[in-house]
Amino acid sequence: MAALTFRSVGKTFGDTEVIRSVDLDVDDGEFVVFVGPSGCGKSTLLRMLAGLENTTSGTIAIDGRDVTGMLPIERGVAMVFQSYALYPHMTVEDNIGFGLRIAGVPKAERQRQVRAAAEILQLTPYLQRKPKALSGGQRQRVAIGRAIVKSPKIFLFDEPLSNLDAELRVQMRLEIAALHQRLGATMIYVTHDQVEAMTLADKIVVLRGGRVEQVGRPIELYEDPDNLFVAGFIGSPKMNFLSATVLSVTGKVAEVDVPGLGETPVFIALRGVAAPGQPVTLGFRPERAAIDPEGSIAATARTVEQLGSVSYVYADGVAGASVTIEERGHSDLRPGEAFRFSLDATGLFLFDADGKRL
Template identity: 60%
Template sequence: MAELSIRGVRKSFGETEVIRNVDLSVGNGEFVVFVGPSGCGKSTLLRMIAGLENVTSGTISIDGADVTHADPSKRGIAMVFQTYALYPHMTVEENMGFGLEMAGIPADERKRMVRRAAETLHLETYLARKPKQLSGGQRQRVAIGRAIVRDPKIFLFDEPLSNLDAELRVRMRIEIAKLHADLGATMIYVTHDQVEAMTLASRIVVLRDGRIEQVGTPLELYNNPDNQFVAGFIGSPKMNFVPARVTGRTEDGAVKLAVDSLGLAEFAVMPRERNATMPETLSIGIRPEHFLPPGTDGAMDVSLGLGAVEHLGGVSYIYTEPGRDGSLTAEVRGLPGLKAGGLLPLAVNPDTCLLFSTEGARL
């Protein structure tokens, strides 16, 4: 278990700066998940924490000790990669024990440590097999086992489940959550998977273009994003952004809006700061899952023109005809007979809506 502190960290490859002044503290036993678009710097930041990539400026400390320039083997960190990176000619036992052997741990003690990790991961019966005799999920467990045996202070995972099929991903996700609970270790985990991020993280770090956009618990980011980027990135399907004109304020400070694309002449949404000044035009953020049946108490009725419909079984996704302001997505339950074309009556509760400036700041 360990604390990690990243202060003013930057990284350039030649002229290109890919990590731009990152500050982050990770507490003892936390499970922190990095998300962000492809190329935003997630792997680079993780590799800098591991010591696999030089830091251009700034400091990285573990338990108060500056490790910015320390050798990877001296940091007490273990990293698990998407590609497993197992040695094909070694057995599971040898793969898991290899790092210990390099560290000069005697054979009998090594065996004991590998057995213990194998038990944790239910790999006891596979110890004599080579990687090619294992399924993808078993190989990934071996890669995790190789990390566990070293009893690291911090685990780093770079998209460890991306090569697995959907069902196995769910099983491994639950195992990783269990492992975190059992070991109580500090873990940092990179993923593209919304569900992994929301379910595993004690806190999510949203990165964009080498910078941290927001750090918070999954529900903080979902309910109270700082800006349009985070609002659009967290949640699937993505939040809708609907242009609106500001027509005034109510007595209690809500912003009165005219929303042409939803046919709403007056829709009052509370801004984040009650007294903040409002621009003339802005965007309303509405999550697809926040569309309600028409006539719902406290909600305003709207009707959406049906462009396309996808039935997923329990829920259906409605896509409106892309108009001047783009297409909207609504998630609805039931309505199995729904077909494209025509209008679908729904409702929106202003309390579930967020406001953003045209530059993407939260209002």
């Protein structure tokens, strides 16, 4: 196990800057997820940590030791890739122990370590099988086992579930979480799937355009986003956004005019500075809206998703914008049906024209 620090880390390819002065601290034993859209730099940052990409500027340290210029084998990390990268002609036992064999570990010790890893990953019955006789989830566990026997300081996962179907993704997500609890190891996990990030992470690092947008516990990012990007990226379905204008500011409370929300004024507590006449964006999550015959907001259902324990109503007609509303259980609304809803005033967010939280 090990702590990890990035200090002013940057990466350029020619004239293109893909990682922009990243500062980050990862505590010993933490499960940290890098999340963001395609091209945000999350995999590049992970590869820089692994030593598979050179660092253009800044330093990377593991347990206080500068590893920026070290070879991958010298860093004490083990990486699990999106592709399983297993040797098809080798058994599970030989695949897991291949790195140990190359390192010259005696056969008896190699077998002991392989069987210990197989026990952790519930692969013991499959040790003499070859990869073609395994399911996708079992193959991914073999790849993880190959990392475990290296006894790394830090485990690195680069979108390891992308090749699995939906059911296996859920199963493997639970298994990786359980593995972290058993090993207590420092783990860095890259994904574009914010659901994976929310369910696995002790701490999430949200990246965009090579920059860190926000770092925090999953619930912190969900309930207290720093900007419009994080608010829209974290959460499924995503946060609703409506154009608005600040009418007045009294102390730390803004009165906001939102076309389409009826004549009832909207008051929002501020943590930043707003000014009368300022164009802003109002945000609210689907669960903060409620179908209400007496509600002040009129809309028309476009699509209704019935998911059993919860329903999502996708609606039009709110100042020309679309909104998503969560209903617990079954929804009686039908596509094309007009309805009214109300908002929970304690769950409203305000962002300025640059996307900064107000």
